[in-house]
Amino acid sequence: MNRVLITEDEEFLVRALKDNLESEGCVIDVALNGEEAIEQIRKQRPNLILLDLLMPKRDGFYVLGEVRKNPEWKLIPIIVLSNLGGDAEIKKALDMGADDYFVKSQHPIEEVIEKVKDYLEGGSKAVKSNS
Amino acid sequence: MHRILERQIKKLFGENATFPLKWKAFITLVNDTYLRCDKKIKLLNESLYLSSKKSLEGSREFQEIKKEIEKSEGEKIESFEKYQTLINNLSIGVYRNTPGPQGHFLEANPAIISLFEADSKEEFLKHNVSDLYQYPEKRALFAKKLLKQGLVKDEELELITLKGKKITGSITAVMKKDKEGNIYFDGTIEDITERKRMEEALKNANEKLEIRVKKRTKDLDKRILELEEVRKAMTNLLEDFEKKQNELIESEKREENAVKDLEKFKLAVDNASDHIVITDSEGVVIYGNKAVEKITGYKPEEAIGKKSGVLWKSPMPLEYYQNFWNVIKIQKKTFTGEIQNKRKNGTIYTAIISVSPVLDKNGEIIYFVGTERDITAEKEIESVRKGFLSLASHQLRTPLSGTKWLIETMQRGVIGELNTKQKEYINKLYQINERMIRLVSDMLDVLLLEGGVTIFEKQKISVSKLFEELLSTMDPVSKNKSVILQNNFKNKKTLFITSNSQSLRNILECFVSNAINYSKVGDEIVLDAKEKPGAVVFSVKDNGIGIPKDEQKRMFERFYRASNAKEYKPDGTGLGLYTAFLLAQKVNGKITFESEENKGATFYLQVPKEVGSSGKFNNN
Numbered sequence: 001m002n003r004v005l006i007t008e009d010e011e012f013l014v015r016a017l018k019d020n021l022e023s024e025g026c027v028i029d030v031a032l033n034g035e036e037a038i039e040q041i042r043k044q045r046p047n048l049i050l051l052d053l054l055m056p057k058r059d060g061f062y063v064l065g066e067v068r069k070n071p072e073w074k075l076i077p078i079i080v081l082s083n084l085g086g087d088a089e090i091k092k093a094l095d096m097g098a099d100d101y102f103v104k105s106q107h108p109i110e111e112v113i114e115k116v117k118d119y120l121e122g123g124s125k126a127v128k129s130n131s
Numbered sequence: 132m133h134r135i136l137e138r139q140i141k142k143l144f145g146e147n148a149t150f151p152l153k154w155k156a157f158i159t160l161v162n163d164t165y166l167r168c169d170k171k172i173k174l175l176n177e178s179l180y181l182s183s184k185k186s187l188e189g190s191r192e193f194q195e196i197k198k199e200i201e202k203s204e205g206e207k208i209e210s211f212e213k214y215q216t217l218i219n220n221l222s223i224g225v226y227r228n229t230p231g232p233q234g235h236f237l238e239a240n241p242a243i244i245s246l247f248e249a250d251s252k253e254e255f256l257k258h259n260v261s262d263l264y265q266y267p268e269k270r271a272l273f274a275k276k277l278l279k280q281g282l283v284k285d286e287e288l289e290l291i292t293l294k295g296k297k298i299t300g301s302i303t304a305v306m307k308k309d310k311e312g313n314i315y316f317d318g319t320i321e322d323i324t325e326r327k328r329m330e331e332a333l334k335n336a337n338e339k340l341e342i343r344v345k346k347r348t349k350d351l352d353k354r355i356l357e358l359e360e361v362r363k364a365m366t367n368l369l370e371d372f373e374k375k376q377n378e379l380i381e382s383e384k385r386e387e388n389a390v391k392d393l394e395k396f397k398l399a400v401d402n403a404s405d406h407i408v409i410t411d412s413e414g415v416v417i418y419g420n421k422a423v424e425k426i427t428g429y430k431p432e433e434a435i436g437k438k439s440g441v442l443w444k445s446p447m448p449l450e451y452y453q454n455f456w457n458v459i460k461i462q463k464k465t466f467t468g469e470i471q472n473k474r475k476n477g478t479i480y481t482a483i484i485s486v487s488p489v490l491d492k493n494g495e496i497i498y499f500v501g502t503e504r505d506i507t508a509e510k511e512i513e514s515v516r517k518g519f520l521s522l523a524s525h526q527l528r529t530p531l532s533g534t535k536w537l538i539e540t541m542q543r544g545v546i547g548e549l550n551t552k553q554k555e556y557i558n559k560l561y562q563i564n565e566r567m568i569r570l571v572s573d574m575l576d577v578l579l580l581e582g583g584v585t586i587f588e589k590q591k592i593s594v595s596k597l598f599e600e601l602l603s604t605m606d607p608v609s610k611n612k613s614v615i616l617q618n619n620f621k622n623k624k625t626l627f628i629t630s631n632s633q634s635l636r637n638i639l640e641c642f643v644s645n646a647i648n649y650s651k652v653g654d655e656i657v658l659d660a661k662e663k664p665g666a667v668v669f670s671v672k673d674n675g676i677g678i679p680k681d682e683q684k685r686m687f688e689r690f691y692r693a694s695n696a697k698e699y700k701p702d703g704t705g706l707g708l709y710t711a712f713l714l715a716q717k718v719n720g721k722i723t724f725e726s727e728e729n730k731g732a733t734f735y736l737q738v739p740k741e742v743g744s745s746g747k748f749n750n751n
Contacts, residue, residue, distance in 0.1 A: 010529055016536035023545045054525060083528035085572075086521055104532035105568045109539045 002120045005029045005046035007037040007063060008081070009055045013104070017050060017081075020113050026120075034058025038066055041073060048119050050112075051098070053082040053089065061096060068097035077119040081112065133165035142303055142319060143223050161217070164210040171203045224320035230278055230306075232271035234260030237315060246300075246322050248292040258293065265289040265297055273302075277316055281306045287323065298324040406482075406503040412496040414438045426482070426505045428475030439501065445473035455486070459499060463488050472503075480507040517579065524575040531571065534564045566702040573706035577689070580713040594626040594660045594667065597635060601658070604636075605643045613652045616643070619659040626660065628667050629741045634714045638722070639669060641711040642734045646673035648700050649732075666739050674731040683726065687712040695728065711736075 004026045008014045018028045029044045031037035033055045041049070049067070053060035060080065067073045077099045082089065085103040093101055099119065102112055132140075140148070140158065150158065178196065218225050224243025228236045236256045247263055249255035261270035266289065277283050286302045304318030400407055406426040409418040416439050419431035427434075427443045434442055447470060458466040465487040471479050482503040489498040538561045540546060542554075549557060598620050609616045639658075646656045650673050657672045678686060682693045690705035697703070708722075715722045719739055726732035 010533055012533040012537060013529075016533070016540045019540050019545050020543070083525045083532055084521065085524065085528075085575075089521075103528070105528040105535060106572070109536040110543065 001025070001027055002048070003027045003029060003044055003046040004116065004120075005031060005037065005040050005044065005049045007031045007034070007040075007049060007055070007060065008052045009033060010052075013052075013081075016109055017112070020109055021116065024113060024117060026116075032056070034060065034062045037063045041067065041076070046076065048116060049076055049078045050116070051078050051080050053080060053084055053093065061092065064093065064096045064098060079112070079115060079119070132162050133169070136162050136165050143221060157213075157217075161210065161213060164206065164213075168203065168207060168210065171199075175200065175203070224300075224322075225318070226320065227315055227317050228260050230274045230314055230316060232261065232268075232274065234270060234274060234316075236260065243320055246292070246298070246320065247290075248294040248296065254293075263290050263292075265291045274316075277304055277306050278314075287327075298322055299327045300324075406505070408434070408439055408501045408503075410439055410499045410501070412498070414440055414499065416442070417498070426474075426480065426503060427472070443472040443474065445471050445479050447471060459486050459488050460496065463490060463494070463496065469506075480505055481510045482506060520575055520578050524571060527571045528568070531564060531568045535561070535568065538564065562702060566704070569702075570704045570706070573704045573710060576710050577706055577713065580710065580717065588631060589629050590632050592628050592630060592632045592635065594628065594669075595620060595623070597632065597639070598658060598660070601636060601639050601643065604640060605647070608644065609647050609656070612647050612650070614647055614650045615653075615655045617655050617657045619657055623660075626662060626667060627740075628738060630718050630720075630738050634718045635669075635720075635736070635738065638711040638714050638720070638736050639671065641707045642669075642671035642736070645707060645734070646671050646675060646732075648703070649673065649675035649677075649696060651675065663737070665741075666737050669736040669738075670733055672731065672733040677728040677730050677732050678724070678726040679728045683724075686724070687722070 002025070004021055006014055006017050006021075006028060008017070008030070009032050014030050014032075018030065021028055029040045029046060031040045035057045037049070037051070038058070040046070049063075051060045051063055060082065064078060064080075067076060067078060074097070078097065079100040079102065080093045080098045081102050081104050082093075083104050084090075085106070090101050100115060102115075136158070144150070175196075218240050221240060222242050224246050225238075225240040226236055226243050227238035228234045236258070239252060239255055241252075244252055244255045247255060249258075261267040264270045269288065273283070273286065273288065276286075282305050284303050286304075288300050288302055290298050290300045292298060299322075301321045301323045302318055304316045306314060307317055308314050401420045403420055404422055406422040407418075407420045408416055408423060410416050416434045416437055419429075419434045421431070423434060424430050429442060451468075451470070455466050455468070458464050465485060467483070467485045469481065470484050471481050473479055482505050484501060484503045486499055486501040488496045489500060491497050538557055541549060541557055542561070598618050602616055602618060606616060643656065643658070650656060654674045658670070659672075660667055660669045676695050676699050678693050679695060685691045686693070687708055689709045691709075692703055692705040712722055714720075715736060715738075721737045722734065723737070724732055724734045
């Protein structure tokens, strides 16, 4: 069974993602900010992380950094879901080790779900920008 | 004087010869004798004639005549003896000889014997006349001439003495006939060897003199010509001098004006708000205006003599400097770009710099002229503005993306099936939300483009590759709408341009996207690119709804949508072409179109093949 951590401060987005992923058979953990995310990762050891960037307390970049520098976590796939669509943010996230980047408003949720499934099945590992 | 005597004397002694008194008396005597003889011969002849007529019976008369004749003969003999003496004493040669090719002498006076260096008269007379000719055959010629003419005067002959000395003789000879009819030549010969030699010498001297005179004349002519040339040159020089003087006056005036202009110019440069620096070819500052201090904190006099790069350099990536030097020093072109430099007080500032090499007539760099515009404040404002826009767009997108995903979740049936009416409503909501998302995205692009001081990076772009990328993005969209994208540039020759590839792609995407949106199912859209001098023109042609004539001039207005487009596709944002227009400005391009309502439209993007020589566009 696959555990997916949704790190997102907007409740309605959490809801949409959770409903879709659960229908795909995933177990979902939710973190509303960066601090919670680190805690959840430590506790749940998710198979994949969906990561928002702008969040209260610690932001997504912090989480990215923490995960990638931790030898036990560094291989967990991270898909950034953000509405920051600037080239600079995308580049920064990918440079810091994000596996994928989606600008939420520009991609159907289905695309995100398919991408998650790919990673969980060990398929897509290619780094690409989906801005 | 008797004419024969006179002639003889003249011939012997020359025209104006003078004689001593004794000689004169003698000549007079001879003359008298001649005259008397003539007279008597005449008388005798007459009387002979008379007597022959009257017969010669009267012996008395005959005796008298005989006596007379004897007397006259005696006188003649006497005169002949005197004459003989005279001849023998003449210094000029006198001879008698016979005609014929050889000829031999009958008589010769001592002068001729001595002239031909004979030992005696006997010896002389033994020789043929032709023996005395240097060229004996000439004797025959001379004899022939004398026989023909009867008289030869002053004939010059090349003779030779019996002892072999070559001499020149002047001969005067007469042909005579004696009573028996024998012909002989009487002549005189004068040795003119010395005279000839003198004459020859004189002639040579004359010739030499003439040659010298000629040469001298020639030299003089040459000298005259030279002098004429010199005169001409002097005249030209004087004219030139005058011209130069006038030019000098003119140029002084011009210089005066130039100095005034230069003063004005310097004043303007000194006080320009942009920092202006002139360096030598090594980058050492030789001039800086007042703005240098304002921007960098260094007074111009502090900067002069130092390397500008060292003074206010703040480390930029190595490639930046490599490109910078490559452009200005190797390509010898103007570099324009954004740079971060350091003020004297250590703070960093951002500037747009433009550095141009100044070349001498051989194309060698003598100076660099650099201008710097401090855009730190603008950059800060820009940064704040960008930050705000970025955040604003994030904040706007977040609820929109929430709506989007929630609706999509419902559409996917994850939370249960919807009835038809609910599906219809949900779909409508989805469309409205999508339009909102596009609007936010387009507005953000416009706001960034409108206010930005962002400098667009340039890349070398292959046109065919650009089309390939464009088609791979747009193909799914066109298939969705069932229109055909036709790439006419395919298989054309390689064409490269230097520009910002992202901007070109965005503009062309806008063209193609509009063409798809306003085409009918099954229509064809044709993409092409053509080379123009210094530029490339991209074109996207459709057979769609077209643009009404009276609305065409408003097509690049913000949010403007043509009436037929609104009807045909209600959810457009009206920002696509405006964004394309702004982007085209950023890459120094130009957008134009041709269209007829219901027949379609062709949009053109013309971009320079190469803009400037720096790595970036200057968008001030």
